[in-house]
Amino acid sequence: MSKKPSAIADTKAESAVKATDYALAPINAALSSTQRIELYRTMIRIRRFEERSLRAYQGKNPSGGTNIGGFLHLYIGQEAVAVGCCSLMGKNDHVITAYRDHGHAIAVGMDTKPLMAELYGKITGCSKGKGGSMHYFAPDKNFWGGHGIVGGQVPLGTGLAYALKYQGKKGAAMAFMGDGAVNQGAVHEAYNLASLWNLPVVFVIENNGYSMGTSQARSSAGQLAKRAEGYDMAWGQCDGHDVYEVRALMDKHLTLAREQSRPSTVEIDTYRYRGHSVADPDNTYRTKAEIEEYRNKKDPIQVSLHKLLAEGVLTEASADKIDAEARAEAESAADFADASPYPTPDDIQKDVYWESDHPAERKSEGRLFFD
Amino acid sequence: MPQITYREAIRHALAEELTRDPNVVVMGEEVAQFNGAYKVTDGLLATFGPTRIVDTPISEAGFIGLGVGASMLGIRPVMELMFWSFYSVAFDQILNNAANVRYMSGGQINCPIVIRGPANGGTSVGATHSHTPENVLANHPGVKVVVPATAYDAKGLLKSAIRDNDPVFFLENTILYGDKGEVPEAEYVIPLGKADVKRVGTDLTIVTYGRCVIHSLKAAEVLAKDHGISVEVVDLRTIRPLDFDTVLASVKKTNRVLIVEEQKPFASVGTQLAYMIQREAFDDLDGPIHRLATIDAPAIYSPPVETEQLPNPGRVIKAVLAAMA
Numbered sequence A: 001m002s003k004k005p006s007a008i009a010d011t012k013a014e015s016a017v018k019a020t021d022y023a024l025a026p027i028n029a030a031l032s033s034t035q036r037i038e039l040y041r042t043m044i045r046i047r048r049f050e051e052r053s054l055r056a057y058q059g060k061n062p063s064g065g066t067n068i069g070g071f072l073h074l075y076i077g078q079e080a081v082a083v084g085c086c087s088l089m090g091k092n093d094h095v096i097t098a099y100r101d102h103g104h105a106i107a108v109g110m111d112t113k114p115l116m117a118e119l120y121g122k123i124t125g126c127s128k129g130k131g132g133s134m135h136y137f138a139p140d141k142n143f144w145g146g147h148g149i150v151g152g153q154v155p156l157g158t159g160l161a162y163a164l165k166y167q168g169k170k171g172a173a174m175a176f177m178g179d180g181a182v183n184q185g186a187v188h189e190a191y192n193l194a195s196l197w198n199l200p201v202v203f204v205i206e207n208n209g210y211s212m213g214t215s216q217a218r219s220s221a222g223q224l225a226k227r228a229e230g231y232d233m234a235w236g237q238c239d240g241h242d243v244y245e246v247r248a249l250m251d252k253h254l255t256l257a258r259e260q261s262r263p264s265t266v267e268i269d270t271y272r273y274r275g276h277s278v279a280d281p282d283n284t285y286r287t288k289a290e291i292e293e294y295r296n297k298k299d300p301i302q303v304s305l306h307k308l309l310a311e312g313v314l315t316e317a318s319a320d321k322i323d324a325e326a327r328a329e330a331e332s333a334a335d336f337a338d339a340s341p342y343p344t345p346d347d348i349q350k351d352v353y354w355e356s357d358h359p360a361e362r363k364s365e366g367r368l369f370f371d
Numbered sequence B: 001m002p003q004i005t006y007r008e009a010i011r012h013a014l015a016e017e018l019t020r021d022p023n024v025v026v027m028g029e030e031v032a033q034f035n036g037a038y039k040v041t042d043g044l045l046a047t048f049g050p051t052r053i054v055d056t057p058i059s060e061a062g063f064i065g066l067g068v069g070a071s072m073l074g075i076r077p078v079m080e081l082m083f084w085s086f087y088s089v090a091f092d093q094i095l096n097n098a099a100n101v102r103y104m105s106g107g108q109i110n111c112p113i114v115i116r117g118p119a120n121g122g123t124s125v126g127a128t129h130s131h132t133p134e135n136v137l138a139n140h141p142g143v144k145v146v147v148p149a150t151a152y153d154a155k156g157l158l159k160s161a162i163r164d165n166d167p168v169f170f171l172e173n174t175i176l177y178g179d180k181g182e183v184p185e186a187e188y189v190i191p192l193g194k195a196d197v198k199r200v201g202t203d204l205t206i207v208t209y210g211r212c213v214i215h216s217l218k219a220a221e222v223l224a225k226d227h228g229i230s231v232e233v234v235d236l237r238t239i240r241p242l243d244f245d246t247v248l249a250s251v252k253k254t255n256r257v258l259i260v261e262e263q264k265p266f267a268s269v270g271t272q273l274a275y276m277i278q279r280e281a282f283d284d285l286d287g288p289i290h291r292l293a294t295i296d297a298p299a300i301y302s303p304p305v306e307t308e309q310l311p312n313p314g315r316v317i318k319a320v321l322a323a324m325a
């Protein structure tokens, strides 16, 4: 059992190296032009999808009702994190995250039509209109949600890693959480179990500086990822505005999980431009200037675009085309969602029990539902 | 037929299912090396080894959440809570994650987890260790809740619970662990959701489950002998799914009902039963539905008084006499 939390400690020093160098990290140097473009394309598809969903949220449907109800936590500004991490997934790697899950869902390869339809509460949604924005799932893409309770998904992610190990599969689970989630007890219980049992999980803290309206300084003592040391876990930290940097660091942590079955914690600095959810007026806890600073200097899509232009992988024209396609995709996702039917009241009691959904194979007797 | 204890019956069910299905894992505090806080898992580590019988740290939210996650990938974890009372620190994992994941994923994900352990008062361990959360658990669509009263039932029901594709919460009883009953050597399972008429009678139906079945059977003896009252005892065995047809058939026969439960009265399992009985058998009732529950206060420590706070044969007899008056 590895006992020193030093395996990846040098990555902190590495992150001080100039950002442009991350393109040269072996995991990135190995990328073909097409693969580089795909990373960019996925980020811009997430951005356009979410911008379109926000317009839908603010607008009315043709009969004057709301398109999207409840919460809509946008990932805008954080795209390089999910895209960078998920681009490293092999067939036995798994992902679980919190409620700010649109980016991860698209990054693992979910189709945006059912994703948009889920926001609209339609039966064609990825969870048949039963989960909503916070509860996307795609087990066929190794994506296990989409979880609404802060920190509650982290033990589940540890369980995915436990299952991989139990079944002798060489893979890793990535358990994403926000900077606010690190203060939940369940997260610390999961850290301890993962380290104690040598489970192949990477805990990914997406540090966007705020948990709702509370800044990191007002909520958390000490460096977030460093808490891993108390559990004898390696940890690393990087800037999450450059998809190459995210990949360079995550590759090491995923390798540690897959090859040595050791957990670790990664803290990725990022930023959200939008309010916590759409209902957040976003004027009590941070300044417009701060948001503009990030938008202008660190936007992950702009960072990536400039690199691809400099590398000669993209031209202005081909970049414009990718953007136009992403906008068109988002638009057709909205059209699909709009045109899709709602679930009916008869659907409410479907998908509650495996047994009630498989009456021919049911073994239990008696009433499962009550009125 | 061999007589074995309720504890051994549960252990045999675990051993048989561990042998049958390599995906079954038993996990919990002190289940392996210590042989179980209540010795239910005694000897399993020696037989099945540390990969299948896993000691956990004192992290109910952590290890139950881990079990939920593992179950999504096909493991069949059987998690022991040293006391069901400790479910409160894992509430989110049990009732948000296990109970809801199938629904919120539109039926894409199953959670075939079993959580088992004792849930009872009567052992002078105070209010923190004496919770009976079957009503709270059963209030959550998506879960199944089992409360066995006898060794035979415990074994057959636990085997079904482990094979079930939905989350099953299995509530045992520390006071029953040592009770012996006849259990066949040949393999058997009892389907969840099937009540059992433990005593046939004609004058009044007691609907009950768990240790209150034992109290009710003792009371029924006395009532027959000393009062000439013939009581039918219906043991629900499973709270959800609920075999209400057996309850109805009995009520329609006796026309009088007493619900006996080791629950606090407010919004208990009995509350739900009373609603259903009046709704579906109103015209068959010769009198109001009666209920005997735990006296409505946190579990008292004082040993002799706690016995009186809980249902017991004496209190059942009184309640039956009141219902027959």
Ligand SMILES: Cc1ncc(C[n+]2csc(CCOP(=O)(O)OP(=O)(O)O)c2C)c(N)n1
Residues within 6 Å of the ligand: A100, A148, A149, A150, A177, A178, A179, A180, A181, A182, A208, A210, A211, A212, A276
């Ligand atoms: C247990 C729990 N407490 C509170 C909330 C309400 N809530 C939802 S998100 C959030 C902030 C979490 O911030 P962070 O973990 O940093 O993630 P981010 O929103 O920045 O992605 C809060 C307080 C919740 N969903 N669950």
Ligand SMILES: [Mg+2]
Residues within 6 Å of the ligand: A178, A179, A180, A206, A207, A208, A209, A210, A211, A212
């Ligand atoms: Mg945050």
